Amino acid sequence: MLSKIEEYLQKERGRHLEELKEFVGIPSISSSTAHRPDMKRAAEWLAAAMRKAGLEHVEVMQTDGHPVVYGDWLHAPGKPTALVYGHYDVQPPDPVDQWETPPFEPVIRDNKLYGRGATDDKAQLYVHVKTAEAFLQAGGGLPVNLKFCIEGEEEIGSPHLQPFLEAHREKMRADLIAISDGPMHSEDQPSICCGLRGMCALELTVRGAKTDLHSGLYGGGVANPATALVQLLSTMHDREGRVTVAGFYDKVHELPDAEKESLGRLTFDEDRLSRELGVPGLFGEKGYSFLERTSVRPTLEINGIYGGYQGEDIKTIIPSSATAKISCRLVDDQDPEEIMRRIQEHIAAHRPEGVTVEIKPMHGGKPYVISPGHPYIRAAESAYREGFGKPPVFIRSGGSIPIVQVFSGLLDAPVIMMDLGLPDENLHAPNEHFHLENFDRGVRTLCRFWQEISRQGFRQNRMCGDNGLPS
Amino acid sequence: MLSKIEEYLQKERGRHLEELKEFVGIPSISSSTAHRPDMKRAAEWLAAAMRKAGLEHVEVMQTDGHPVVYGDWLHAPGKPTALVYGHYDVQPPDPVDQWETPPFEPVIRDNKLYGRGATDDKAQLYVHVKTAEAFLQAGGGLPVNLKFCIEGEEEIGSPHLQPFLEAHREKMRADLIAISDGPMHSEDQPSICCGLRGMCALELTVRGAKTDLHSGLYGGGVANPATALVQLLSTMHDREGRVTVAGFYDKVHELPDAEKESLGRLTFDEDRLSRELGVPGLFGEKGYSFLERTSVRPTLEINGIYGGYQGEDIKTIIPSSATAKISCRLVDDQDPEEIMRRIQEHIAAHRPEGVTVEIKPMHGGKPYVISPGHPYIRAAESAYREGFGKPPVFIRSGGSIPIVQVFSGLLDAPVIMMDLGLPDENLHAPNEHFHLENFDRGVRTLCRFWQEISRQGFRQNRMCGDNGLPS
Numbered sequence: 028m029l030s031k032i033e034e035y036l037q038k039e040r041g042r043h044l045e046e047l048k049e050f051v052g053i054p055s056i057s058s059s060t061a062h063r064p065d066m067k068r069a070a071e072w073l074a075a076a077m078r079k080a081g082l083e084h085v086e087v088m089q090t091d092g093h094p095v096v097y098g099d100w101l102h103a104p105g106k107p108t109a110l111v112y113g114h115y116d117v118q119p120p121d122p123v124d125q126w127e128t129p130p131f132e133p134v135i136r137d138n139k140l141y142g143r144g145a146t147d148d149k150a151q152l153y154v155h156v157k158t159a160e161a162f163l164q165a166g167g168g169l170p171v172n173l174k175f176c177i178e179g180e181e182e183i184g185s186p187h188l189q190p191f192l193e194a195h196r197e198k199m200r201a202d203l204i205a206i207s208d209g210p211m212h213s214e215d216q217p218s219i220c221c222g223l224r225g226m227c228a229l230e231l232t233v234r235g236a237k238t239d240l241h242s243g244l245y246g247g248g249v250a251n252p253a254t255a256l257v258q259l260l261s262t263m264h265d266r267e268g269r270v271t272v273a274g275f276y277d278k279v280h281e282l283p284d285a286e287k288e289s290l291g292r293l294t295f296d297e298d299r300l301s302r303e304l305g306v307p308g309l310f311g312e313k314g315y316s317f318l319e320r321t322s323v324r325p326t327l328e329i330n331g332i333y334g335g336y337q338g339e340d341i342k343t344i345i346p347s348s349a350t351a352k353i354s355c356r357l358v359d360d361q362d363p364e365e366i367m368r369r370i371q372e373h374i375a376a377h378r379p380e381g382v383t384v385e386i387k388p389m390h391g392g393k394p395y396v397i398s399p400g401h402p403y404i405r406a407a408e409s410a411y412r413e414g415f416g417k418p419p420v421f422i423r424s425g426g427s428i429p430i431v432q433v434f435s436g437l438l439d440a441p442v443i444m445m446d447l448g449l450p451d452e453n454l455h456a457p458n459e460h461f462h463l464e465n466f467d468r469g470v471r472t473l474c475r476f477w478q479e480i481s482r483q484g485f486r487q488n489r490m491c492g493d494n495g496l497p498s
Numbered sequence: 499m500l501s502k503i504e505e506y507l508q509k510e511r512g513r514h515l516e517e518l519k520e521f522v523g524i525p526s527i528s529s530s531t532a533h534r535p536d537m538k539r540a541a542e543w544l545a546a547a548m549r550k551a552g553l554e555h556v557e558v559m560q561t562d563g564h565p566v567v568y569g570d571w572l573h574a575p576g577k578p579t580a581l582v583y584g585h586y587d588v589q590p591p592d593p594v595d596q597w598e599t600p601p602f603e604p605v606i607r608d609n610k611l612y613g614r615g616a617t618d619d620k621a622q623l624y625v626h627v628k629t630a631e632a633f634l635q636a637g638g639g640l641p642v643n644l645k646f647c648i649e650g651e652e653e654i655g656s657p658h659l660q661p662f663l664e665a666h667r668e669k670m671r672a673d674l675i676a677i678s679d680g681p682m683h684s685e686d687q688p689s690i691c692c693g694l695r696g697m698c699a700l701e702l703t704v705r706g707a708k709t710d711l712h713s714g715l716y717g718g719g720v721a722n723p724a725t726a727l728v729q730l731l732s733t734m735h736d737r738e739g740r741v742t743v744a745g746f747y748d749k750v751h752e753l754p755d756a757e758k759e760s761l762g763r764l765t766f767d768e769d770r771l772s773r774e775l776g777v778p779g780l781f782g783e784k785g786y787s788f789l790e791r792t793s794v795r796p797t798l799e800i801n802g803i804y805g806g807y808q809g810e811d812i813k814t815i816i817p818s819s820a821t822a823k824i825s826c827r828l829v830d831d832q833d834p835e836e837i838m839r840r841i842q843e844h845i846a847a848h849r850p851e852g853v854t855v856e857i858k859p860m861h862g863g864k865p866y867v868i869s870p871g872h873p874y875i876r877a878a879e880s881a882y883r884e885g886f887g888k889p890p891v892f893i894r895s896g897g898s899i900p901i902v903q904v905f906s907g908l909l910d911a912p913v914i915m916m917d918l919g920l921p922d923e924n925l926h927a928p929n930e931h932f933h934l935e936n937f938d939r940g941v942r943t944l945c946r947f948w949q950e951i952s953r954q955g956f957r958q959n960r961m962c963g964d965n966g967l968p969s
Contacts, residue, residue: 058813121809241897244895244896247791248780266850304708321715321718325718331808332803336823342926343799343898380781389811456712
């Protein structure tokens, strides 16, 4: 049966990519109120694509924020039910002037599709839609029951997904959740992600006088909010990259020896990465490799800092305020709320004189880990081996998909991360793109994944209570 | 004679203020290339106003930057020649949304003129033009020889004034330089400024990767330029507001006891100032009063800081760079070039790992001090006493007019600062304004100042070599 399906995919490839360009061309920036109409347009476009694929009950479902696009095909009685999660919203394109071609005018160069949202997450979720289409249009049906739940708020922390899932728990119920929203290890090495970092984000504002002040007349006489912010932020790391917020590492475990060895075996050229990134060298917490630091160790990063004059030349003022946007990546048992509390305590303990400090907690999400021995992970392993012609390695991703924990908690089902992106595809940065050979390998892998899940009937396994999550 | 002159000023007051509003309405922002045509317009407007006043040889003189407006009246043989310096350029109006009325649509409210550049320096220099006009139109001539040299680059550090003065040294030669470009002590207390802080400014940029990076995939693995900048800047002050750059205070002297006592006698309500500014308390170097910290002590201020994401919500990136704009206010024998070198050495000694650091030195200027016993200062004292009905106090200003040192050095003449502004007039900030009662007191004071200078014939005194400058 797979040959007919692959023939179909081959024949329709040109149309599929044209459609994908249309999708990437919609500036569905969830964080921008100005792009609300584009968000609606993207949701409706996706619903139409799902209907065209042959999915049923397709619906743009309202939430208190941006809508969720739902669709299903439930005609495989006795077989497991899988729910595909993805997101049609994208990051803002700034700095726009660093894009080689406009972020929302997608183009294909060197078999790569360029455009904001190309890899994060439009092309990756689109591979799922096209896999379903191939089974339904050319294969007579899917080997499993399939549901799609594609949201529009992932890039702003999915504020309405949890209430949505709670309200529609029965409709969304599944034996597993499949997500393709991240990168594989490298172009030559497919990987299965068995862990994600959690997140805890906040905005920290230091305020001084009501207005900017002349630095000649007031300089030396009042606290400078930019200096106070700088001093406060400087207490949060030591000079070797370790976070110095008290209690920050309390719930972080050392990596099990087997996983540490497996990570260590991955070929990884640190010098080459430095050159590619344009940095004088890699840097971070002493005693851990780059791969460890970016996947199994937590971080506290300044994502943005601003206050005072930013124009040409100099403006001799004392800024009235200065702000930092901060987000932490969390691992193991670090809890976003507890880390937020720790940071608040740290700030209280280091509060600078002569200014006021305002903390605005933002979205958070718990870390997630699944055992490489879980049966669905083994099915994915076999599917990747065939789809990519190479056995995948097991890694943990440094990124966060906070809703992974929400899904596994609310639906009591394991989340299988079927990443199809690559790490150098500039997600969240200018010139984001997606390698189109992974579009082809992706549909092949997913075809086999659904067949494997269907064939082995893991559904019963899950009923025994082993969902593969660590205690 | 003064009665006829004052009658003229009274009669023409309405017209004079209307003209001043026109002048303040021109957005002559020297730091902005977009406002180049407005700079030209402001210079031409001023030249026309000088001609109308009766000044001769009025000329818009080209430089390699914005032009200088010159005019003179040289028909007082045997009398001293004074050169009036001022600037027709203004600071950028940002943040524009904090202005109650648009910055370049001047209005008068409560006898105050609101608009960018009102007090810094358009109204103050305009008082000089109107004083000359009154003498020339109603008094039959000026009691001294008078030259005007009004530049358009003060707010960007006067990069072309020194070469201009060198090229036109003979034309600009004078026995004294008069400048009104600062604030008096307070509304009830006129003052004469006998010192200015110098300046040393730079832009400090920390660079990491070529583009912003995803903080999940790279976070922990590379240095964050914002964090590196923060750590570097945090080494420049201790927690009590003292600058910790090695050698920074080497050429700073303790204030002579007499001046310290005089400063201490000035009534100054620190709590009231805190409330007015909206800060929880004043703050600065331990062991010095607010007035000392803002006039006779040096500073290092962050005027602006920026890097990474500044929009709504959060964007989970590691910024590719982060920048701080820094300026120091210098006192006594601190030399801008030496301080720049000290800062560069400090940065080299604290250079963070994993990033590159770029220092862009910007404009500087030496501090300036003149003795309260100088004969021209005594003439100014007497003029203020009559113009304001109260004896002035001697202070030092915390601000910088780098060209003061240039003038006193190049023209070998003392600079007399005849400040007519007030400290709470929001210069360099939103809602800048000028108290119009000081327009009236200002012309009265200047009328008497020129008469006093003329009457006492200080010209000869200066020829004896005593120019009142400290050694």
